Amino acid sequence: MAMGKNKTGIMAAITAAAEAKPAAGRAHHSLPKGTIGSVRAGLGGIQEIDTSLILPWGPKDRMNVELTGVNSDEAQSSIAELADSIRDSGQQVPVLLRPSGREDGHFEVIYGRRRILACKAAGLPVKALIRTMDDSQALMAKGLENASRSELSFYERARFALSIADQGYERAEIMQALAISKNTLSQLERITRLVPAEVGDAIGPAPGSGRPKWMSLAQIFERGVTDADAAVAILSRFPADATSDERLDGLLKEISRRGARSGETAEATPVPGVTIRSARSAITMSVKRAGESKAFSDWLDSHLEEVIRESYERFRSENPGE
Numbered sequence: 001m002a003m004g005k006n007k008t009g010i011m012a013a014i015t016a017a018a019e020a021k022p023a024a025g026r027a028h029h030s031l032p033k034g035t036i037g038s039v040r041a042g043l044g045g046i047q048e049i050d051t052s053l054i055l056p057w058g059p060k061d062r063m064n065v066e067l068t069g070v071n072s073d074e075a076q077s078s079i080a081e082l083a084d085s086i087r088d089s090g091q092q093v094p095v096l097l098r099p100s101g102r103e104d105g106h107f108e109v110i111y112g113r114r115r116i117l118a119c120k121a122a123g124l125p126v127k128a129l130i131r132t133m134d135d136s137q138a139l140m141a142k143g144l145e146n147a148s149r150s151e152l153s154f155y156e157r158a159r160f161a162l163s164i165a166d167q168g169y170e171r172a173e174i175m176q177a178l179a180i181s182k183n184t185l186s187q188l189e190r191i192t193r194l195v196p197a198e199v200g201d202a203i204g205p206a207p208g209s210g211r212p213k214w215m216s217l218a219q220i221f222e223r224g225v226t227d228a229d230a231a232v233a234i235l236s237r238f239p240a241d242a243t244s245d246e247r248l249d250g251l252l253k254e255i256s257r258r259g260a261r262s263g264e265t266a267e268a269t270p271v272p273g274v275t276i277r278s279a280r281s282a283i284t285m286s287v288k289r290a291g292e293s294k295a296f297s298d299w300l301d302s303h304l305e306e307v308i309r310e311s312y313e314r315f316r317s318e319n320p321g322e
Contacts, residue, residue: 204244
């Protein structure tokens with residue numbers, strides 16, 4: 001119920017911006033003084049903003065789509081297609097901005113990065129709603145907009161959740177911003193915890209790949225079958241024009257093929273006296289009943305069933321339906 005009220009409040013604020021009727025030729029009355037000269041007023045409170053005046057802000061929700069820096073070939077192709085569409089049919093949906101507290105006369109993007117970049121490529125100002133928002137309100141608006149569309153890939157949602165957490169927000173706020181359950185957040189956290197960021201960056205958003213493939217990759221790293229350097233080396237050999245989905249599929253197939261060919265067994269020692277071996281046919285664990293691990297081995301002997309049950313319940317909560 002609280003989440004629903006929050007969404008309603010944010011949507012009301014955005015709607016209010018759209019319905020406000022500024023005087024002809026003037027920017028929205030809520031804008032700080034320094035931004036007035038940066039805006040050309042449009043109908044219904046929608047402003048036309050020079051894209052050079054827009055700065056990045058907040059948790060990153062899309063991979064390979066930046067207002068600064070170089071975008072990937074895949075992202076550039078998508079932006080170019082959107083730019084063509086905007087030239088032909090106009091910008092159908094405004095972006096959401098807030099006045100910048102860092103640079104006078106500039107704005108920070110809450111959502112709509114691709115539309116901004118497409119308008120820049122098309123040589124056009126971007127149509128925008130402008131609201132004065134604090135960071136929490138901006139985060140909720142960004143999350144609400146993401147939740148209302150299905151364009152973000154599973155991995156982009158995982159990285160978005162991590163980006164929000166890295167900025168100091170609590171798990172409850174992340175769930176509210178993304179409109180997701182605790183179980184779904186646990187799944188997203190598992191991906192970013194186990195899949196090294198450099199591997200995810202080398203793969204890309206993989207829009208056609210859902211939770212199962214990313215969970216498979218996470219399990220590969222969890223079991224020590226490969227490491228970040230080896231995975232990036234494999235990815236570096238794929239054709240430059242391979243899509244992110246093709247890179248993810250190719251990485252999974254190559255790791256599986258190598259495992260089948262070599263029959264290697266991954267081995268890890270998480271604590272003294274405990275050895276875990278992961279092979280294609282089974283996972284085994286041995287605990288020495290002597291030396292410094294004797295006390296632990298005795299305790300584990302008495303609690304092993306409970307530990308397995310708890311681990312299985314965690315697995316079920318992170319992988320519903322499996």
